[in-house]
Amino acid sequence: xxxxxxxxxxxxxxxxxxxxxxxxxxxxxxxxxxxxxxxxxxxxxxxxxxxxxxxxxxxxxxxxxxxxxxxxxxxxxxxxxxxxxxxxxxxxxxxxxxxxxxxxxxxxxxxxxxxxxxxxxxxxxxxxxxxxxxxxxxxxxxxxxxxxxxxxxxxxxxxxxxxxxxxxxxxxxxxxxxxxxxxxxxxxxxxxxxxxxxxxxxxxxxxxxxxxxxxxxxxxxxxxxxxxxxxxxxxxxxxxxxxxxxxxxxxxxxxxxxxxxxxxxxxxxxxxxxxxxxxx
Amino acid sequence: xxxxxxxxxxxxxxxxxxxxxxxxxxxxxxxxxxxxxxxxxxxxxxxxxxxxxxxxxxxxxxxxxxxxxxxxxxxxxxxxxxxxxxxxxxxxxxxxxxxxxxxxxxxxxxxxxxxxxxxxxxxxxxxxxxxxxxxxxxxxxxxxxxxxxxxxxxxxxxxxxxxxxxxxxxxxxxxxxxxxxxxxxxxxxxxxxxxxxxxxxxxxxxxxxxxxxxxxxxxxxxxxxxxxxxxxxxxxxxxxxxxxxxxxxxxxxxxxxxxxxxxxxxxxxxxxxxxxxxxx
Amino acid sequence: xxxxxxxxxxxxxxxxxxxxxxxxxxxxxxxxxxxxxxxxxxxxxxxxxxxxxxxxxxxxxxxxxxxxxxxxxxxxxxxxxxxxxxxxxxxxxxxxxxxxxxxxxxxxxxxxxxxxxxxxxxxxxxxxxxxxxxxxxxxxxxxxxxxxxxxxxxxxxxxxxxxxxxxxxxxxxxxxxxxxxxxxxxxxxxxxxxxxxxxxxxxxxxxxxxxxxxxxxxxxxxxxxxxxxxxxxxxxxxxxxxxxxxxxxxxxxxxxxxxxxxxxxxxxxxxxxxxxxxxx
Numbered sequence: 001x002x003x004x005x006x007x008x009x010x011x012x013x014x015x016x017x018x019x020x021x022x023x024x025x026x027x028x029x030x031x032x033x034x035x036x037x038x039x040x041x042x043x044x045x046x047x048x049x050x051x052x053x054x055x056x057x058x059x060x061x062x063x064x065x066x067x068x069x070x071x072x073x074x075x076x077x078x079x080x081x082x083x084x085x086x087x088x089x090x091x092x093x094x095x096x097x098x099x100x101x102x103x104x105x106x107x108x109x110x111x112x113x114x115x116x117x118x119x120x121x122x123x124x125x126x127x128x129x130x131x132x133x134x135x136x137x138x139x140x141x142x143x144x145x146x147x148x149x150x151x152x153x154x155x156x157x158x159x160x161x162x163x164x165x166x167x168x169x170x171x172x173x174x175x176x177x178x179x180x181x182x183x184x185x186x187x188x189x190x191x192x193x194x195x196x197x198x199x200x201x202x203x204x205x206x207x208x209x210x211x212x213x214x215x216x217x218x219x220x221x222x223x224x225x226x227x228x229x230x231x232x233x234x235x236x237x238x239x240x241x242x243x244x245x246x247x248x249x250x251x252x253x254x255x256x257x258x259x260x261x262x263x264x265x266x267x268x269x270x271x272x273x274x275x276x277x278x279x280x
Numbered sequence: 281x282x283x284x285x286x287x288x289x290x291x292x293x294x295x296x297x298x299x300x301x302x303x304x305x306x307x308x309x310x311x312x313x314x315x316x317x318x319x320x321x322x323x324x325x326x327x328x329x330x331x332x333x334x335x336x337x338x339x340x341x342x343x344x345x346x347x348x349x350x351x352x353x354x355x356x357x358x359x360x361x362x363x364x365x366x367x368x369x370x371x372x373x374x375x376x377x378x379x380x381x382x383x384x385x386x387x388x389x390x391x392x393x394x395x396x397x398x399x400x401x402x403x404x405x406x407x408x409x410x411x412x413x414x415x416x417x418x419x420x421x422x423x424x425x426x427x428x429x430x431x432x433x434x435x436x437x438x439x440x441x442x443x444x445x446x447x448x449x450x451x452x453x454x455x456x457x458x459x460x461x462x463x464x465x466x467x468x469x470x471x472x473x474x475x476x477x478x479x480x481x482x483x484x485x486x487x488x489x490x491x492x493x494x495x496x497x498x499x500x501x502x503x504x505x506x507x508x509x510x511x512x513x514x515x516x517x518x519x520x521x522x523x524x525x526x527x528x529x530x531x532x533x534x535x536x537x538x539x540x541x542x543x544x545x546x547x548x549x550x551x552x553x554x555x556x557x558x559x560x
Numbered sequence: 561x562x563x564x565x566x567x568x569x570x571x572x573x574x575x576x577x578x579x580x581x582x583x584x585x586x587x588x589x590x591x592x593x594x595x596x597x598x599x600x601x602x603x604x605x606x607x608x609x610x611x612x613x614x615x616x617x618x619x620x621x622x623x624x625x626x627x628x629x630x631x632x633x634x635x636x637x638x639x640x641x642x643x644x645x646x647x648x649x650x651x652x653x654x655x656x657x658x659x660x661x662x663x664x665x666x667x668x669x670x671x672x673x674x675x676x677x678x679x680x681x682x683x684x685x686x687x688x689x690x691x692x693x694x695x696x697x698x699x700x701x702x703x704x705x706x707x708x709x710x711x712x713x714x715x716x717x718x719x720x721x722x723x724x725x726x727x728x729x730x731x732x733x734x735x736x737x738x739x740x741x742x743x744x745x746x747x748x749x750x751x752x753x754x755x756x757x758x759x760x761x762x763x764x765x766x767x768x769x770x771x772x773x774x775x776x777x778x779x780x781x782x783x784x785x786x787x788x789x790x791x792x793x794x795x796x797x798x799x800x801x802x803x804x805x806x807x808x809x810x811x812x813x814x815x816x817x818x819x820x821x822x823x824x825x826x827x828x829x830x831x832x833x834x835x836x837x838x839x840x
C-alpha cells in the first residue's frame with residue numbers, strides 16, 4: 001500500500017491482462033496443507049508464509065538461496081501468496097522479510113534477462129511489474145523487515161512498503177544500484193524512489209547507483225528506522241501493531257475514494273456505510 | 281496563496297458554479313457598520329475581521345465556540361469576509377487566527393456530515409471545497425497564527441497559508457487526523473499536505489492520522505516557526521511585514537503568468553507594465 | 561542532465577524550431593584554431609572552453625565582464641559551445657564556472673528585456689529557454705563550480721547541473737530572486753527549483769525572492785557541497801571523476817529508456833547492446 005495517486009504515472013496504466021502467468025502454477029507452488037483455520041504455515045517453496053490470524057498479520061519470507069534472486073518462479077509464487085492474503089479477510093498486514101541470512105533480496109534475476117527469447121523477456125518483465133503493482137496498490141499494510149543487503153529489485157520491494165526497518169549492520173546496504181551494473185532502472189522504479197526520498201536525492205542516487213549504509217539510508221529517508229540486527233523483526237511487529245490500531249479500512253483505501261467523489265460526485269463520505277463506497 | 285500550479289490536480293478543475301450558496305446570506309452575516317474607511321471592524325458573527333489599512337493587513341479570527349467547528353455558516357461567512365478583503369485593494373495580507381482559547385479550529389463540523397440529506401451533503405462539501413480554493417488560490421498573503429489545537433480541517437486551512445506560526449504548547453497538536461476518526465481525507469487535503477511536507481511524510485501522516493506536537497511539526501515542515509504562545513500574533517505580524525516589503529504584485533501572481541506566456545506566447549514579461557498582464 | 565521526466569511540465573513541449581537563432585553566428589563566435597585533436601582551447605569571446613580530452617571532461621567559463629550577464633550573444637555562444645562538446649564523443653562531462661571574479665553569473669540581461677521590440681523579446685526569450693533545455697536535457701554530466709554570486713538566471717543554470725559546489729564566502733549568495741526585482745520567474749524556473757529543493761522550500765524562496773548564503777544554501781539543498789573558495793574547482797573535478805567512473809551510458813540516458821519500454825514494449829533492457837536503444 002502506498003499513496004498511489006501521488007505517483008507521477010498511473011500504476012493502473014501498467015496493468016495488463018496477464019493470463020498466461022496468472023492462470024497456471026509456475027514453479028512448485030504448494031498450497032497450505034490442512035484445515036483452513038488460517039493458522040497453518042502455507043506458501044510455496046520460495047516464499048514462506050507464517051500467518052498470525054489472531055493479530056491479523058502474516059510474515060512472508062523470501063527463500064530462494066543463496067541471495068533471494070527474483071526469479072520468475074519466486075515472483076509468481078510471491079504474487080500468488082500475496083493474493084491469498086489479500087483475499088483472506090483475516091489479514092490486514094504483512095511483514096516482508098528474508099529466510100536467507102545476510103540478504104533481503106539481491107533483486108532481479110539477471111539470468112532471466114539475457115540469453116532468452118523476447119517472449120521470455122516479456123513474461124519475466126510483466127511478472128516484475130505485476131509484483132510492483134500488487135505491492136504498491138495492496139490493501140494490506142506492508143512493512144519491510146530488512147536484515148540483509150537490499151540492492152536493486154530488493155530495494156524496490158522495500159520501497160513499495162508502508163514502513164521500512166533496517167538492521168544496523170554495515171553490510172545492510174540499500175539502494176537502486178542498477179546503473180552500476182549497466183542496467184537501467186525503469187521509470188516506475190524511479191518514481192517509487194522519488195516518492196520516498198524526494199526528487200533531488202533520487203536523481204543523485206539513481207545516476208550514481210548509490211547503495212546507502214544504514215545511517216545514511218535513514219538520513220536520506222530510504223528507511224524509516226534503523227535498529228540492532230536482532231530487533232528488526234520485533235520492531236516490525238510492534239510498528240505493525242501501531243497500524244493495526246487504526247480503525248476500519250481508512251488507512252488502506254482512504255486516499256482513493258475522494259478522487260472519485262471529488263471528480264464525479266458532490267456527495268461527502270458517509271461514515272455510517274463505509275464498506276460500500278470505499279472499494280477502489 | 282500558494283504555488284498552486286505545483287498541485288497534482290488542478291484546483292480550477294474543482295471550481296464550479298456555486299450560485300445557491302454564494303447568492304444568499306446564510307447564517308447572520310453582518311456587514312461592517314459605518315463609514316467605509318476600512319478602519320472599522322467588520323465581519324460577521326463567526327468571523328471577526330480586524331483591519332489595519334495602514335499596514336495593508338487584516339486579522340481574521342474564527343469565533344465559533346467552543347472549538348471553531350467549520351459549520352456551513354462559518355464557512356460561508358469566512359468566504360464572504362475573505363472575498364471582501366480580496367476586492368478591497370487596501371489589503372494585501374491576512375493573518376488567520378482564532379478567537380477561541382486553546383483551539384485554532386477543530387475542523388469540519390461532523391454534524392453537517394451525517395443524518396442529513398444528500399443535498400445538504402453536497403452543499404456543505406462544496407462550501408469546504410470553496411474555502412480551500414479561495415484560500416489556496418488567493419492573491420492575498422496568508423499567514424496562520426496558530427495558538428491552539430489544529431487538527432483536520434483546521435490543519436487544512438493552515439496548510440493553504442503562505443506561512444505557519446505555531447505556539448510552543450504541547451496541546452497545540454497539528455495534523456490531518458481524519459483516518460483516526462473514520463473519515464477519509466479528500467485527495468486535495470492530501471495534495472496540500474504533500475506540497476507542504478513532501479510525499480513520504482504525508483503518506484505516513486495521513487495513513488496513521490498523525491497529530492504533531494510543536495517540535496515535531498517544525499521538524500517535518502508542517503509549520504514554519506514555533507514560538508512561545510504569547511508571541512504567536514506578534515511573530516505573524518513581523519513575518520507579514522517581510523512579505524509586505526516585496527515589491528508590486530509579484531509575490532502574489534507571479535507564478536501563474538508564465539504558464540500562460542510559456543505556453544501561448546513568446547513574449548517576455550514587461551516589467552514596466554505589470555498590471556496589465558499579471559492577472560491570473 | 562537531470563532526471564528530466566520528473567519535471568512537472570514536459571521540457572520537450574517547449575522545444576521549438578529555432579532556426580533564426582541557430583543558423584547564424586551571433587556575436588563573435590570564434591571556433592578553435594588548429595588541429596582538431598580536441599586539446600586546444602576553443603570557444604568564443606564570451607565562453608572559454610578548456611578541454612581535457614584524456615579525462616573526457618571540459619571546463620566552460622563564462623566571460624562576459626563585469627558580471628556575466630546572460631546577453632543574447634553569451635547565450636548563443638554558450639549553446640554552440642555546448643553542442644560541440646555534446647557532439648564530440650571525447651567528452652562525457654562539463655564543469656561550468658566563471659572567468660569573472662566574484663560572480664558566477666548575474667542572470668538574464670535586463671537590457672534585452674526592455675526598450676526592445678516584441679520580435680527581439682521573442683528571440684531573447686527563446687534563447688533563454690534553449691539554454692535551459694540544452695542543459696537540463698544534456699547527455700553530458702554537468703557540474704557547477706560556483707565561486708561567486710549566483711542569482712536569478714545564474715542560479716537557474718546551476719540548477720540544471722547534476723551537482724553544485726559553492727564557495728564558502730558570504731558574498732556567494734544563490735537563489736531565484738526575480739521577485740525582488742519585479743520580474744516573474746517562468747514556470748520552468750520554478751519547476752527546476754522544486755525538483756531541487758522540494759515544493760515548500762521552493763514556494764517560499766520564490767515568493768520572497770530569497771538569496772541563500774552558503775550554509776543555508778547547503779541546508780535547503782540548493783547546493784550539494786560548500787567548500788573553501790580555493791577548492792571549488794578541485795572539488796568539482798574530483799566529484800566529476802566519481803561520475804566518470806560510472807560505466808557506459810547509463811548515468812546519462814538511463815531514465816528515459818524505460819519510459820519507452822514500459823509504455824510501448826514489453827522488452828526488457830538488453831545490456832549487451834545498449835547503444836541502439838538508449839538514445840532519447
